[in-house]
Amino acid sequence: xxxxxxxxxxxxxxxxxxxxxxxxxxxxxxxxxxxxxxxxxxxxxxxxxxxxxxxxxxxxxxxxxxxxxxxxxxxxxxxxxxxxxxxxxxxxxxxxxxxxxxxxxxxxxxxxxxxxxxxxxxxxxxxxxxxxxxxxxxxxxxxxxxxxxxxxxxxxxxxxxxxxxxxxxxxxxxxxxxxxxxxxxxxxxxxxxxxxxxxxxxxxxxxxxxxxxxxxxxxxxxxxxxxxxxxxxxxxxxxxxxxxxxxxxxxxxxxxxxxxxxxxxxxxxxxxxxxxxxx
Numbered sequence: 281x282x283x284x285x286x287x288x289x290x291x292x293x294x295x296x297x298x299x300x301x302x303x304x305x306x307x308x309x310x311x312x313x314x315x316x317x318x319x320x321x322x323x324x325x326x327x328x329x330x331x332x333x334x335x336x337x338x339x340x341x342x343x344x345x346x347x348x349x350x351x352x353x354x355x356x357x358x359x360x361x362x363x364x365x366x367x368x369x370x371x372x373x374x375x376x377x378x379x380x381x382x383x384x385x386x387x388x389x390x391x392x393x394x395x396x397x398x399x400x401x402x403x404x405x406x407x408x409x410x411x412x413x414x415x416x417x418x419x420x421x422x423x424x425x426x427x428x429x430x431x432x433x434x435x436x437x438x439x440x441x442x443x444x445x446x447x448x449x450x451x452x453x454x455x456x457x458x459x460x461x462x463x464x465x466x467x468x469x470x471x472x473x474x475x476x477x478x479x480x481x482x483x484x485x486x487x488x489x490x491x492x493x494x495x496x497x498x499x500x501x502x503x504x505x506x507x508x509x510x511x512x513x514x515x516x517x518x519x520x521x522x523x524x525x526x527x528x529x530x531x532x533x534x535x536x537x538x539x540x541x542x543x544x545x546x547x548x549x550x551x552x553x554x555x556x557x558x559x
Contacts, residue, residue: 301349302330309338309345312352316362393429400425486524487516493553494526494546501544501558507533516548524548 306328310321321340329337335346335353346354355363367373404422407413426434491513499505511529518524526546531539544558 302328302336304350305336305347306338308347308350308352309343309355312345312355312363313343313357316355316368317357319357397425397429490516490524490526490546490548491528493548494528494544494556497546497553497556498528498530498542498544498558501556502530502532502542503535504533507531507539522549523554 303323306323306326309326310323313319313321321343326338326340328339331337335348338345338347342358344354344356345352351366352363353366355361362369364370364373367376400422404418407418408415426438430437495510498510499508502508509531511531513526513528516524516526524547526548527543528546529541529543532542533539542559544556546556547554
């Protein structure tokens with residue numbers, strides 16, 4: 281136990297002497313006094329005794345506050361006790377005790393009813409295992425136990441609860457199915473886009489190969505292959521029978537070292553180069 285003048289606490293350069301939470305405890309007392317009485321207290325004027333195992337105590341003239349972990353358990357201002365054991369006065373504490381007793385009695389009664397229901401359920405289960413069970417009588421006896429535990433009309437209540445649960449489960453399953461469908465559709469769309477991209481790249485490389493092959497044919501057709509210069513080359517034209525046609529204009533020097541205009545048309549099928557027409 282230690283007693284601290286809070287003004288010294290705030291000004292001290294050696295806070296290791298102060299328990300963590302001391303200042304917060306004092307502030308809790310200041311707030312409690314204001315809430316219950318409307319009076320303003322200064323934390324700087326508190327005299328504080330910090331305790332580890334019991335409540336700490338903050339005092340001012342005519343004010344005593346017992347507090348632990350920022351919760352006020354006792355507050356006395358003058359001759360009036362405002363807080364007792366953390367409750368708003370003796371009346372609130374007595375009411376809390378009274379309500380605890382009633383609640384404990386209700387819980388005990390409910391536990392007894394639950395125990396009886398479990399016993400009735402076990403008896404019904406055992407009866408259904410016996411030869412030639414009287415289903416109507418067994419169910420009626422169990423329903424009577426339920427009515428005894430929950431009151432008249434309990435069967436309808438249970439049916440409503442079961443219906444609500446079934447509806448909730450159906451909605452949950454539908455939501456899961458919906459998300460699964462969305463996932464599959466997203467996966468299929470991703471696969472479709474990937475396939476489209478593969479086809480695009482395959483077509484690009486097929487076109488590139490056809491153009492390069494036709495360029496080679498143009499050089500072979502020229503008198504001076506090293507002088508060949510190609511003009512603008514269009515994308516290969518594709519036909520329904522699977523034939524692709526490449527048309528390439530080019531310039532090449534003749535044997536007199538004069539540049540002349542030429543063109544070449546190459547046709548391709550799945551097997552490769554089909555025909556070449558150079559002009």
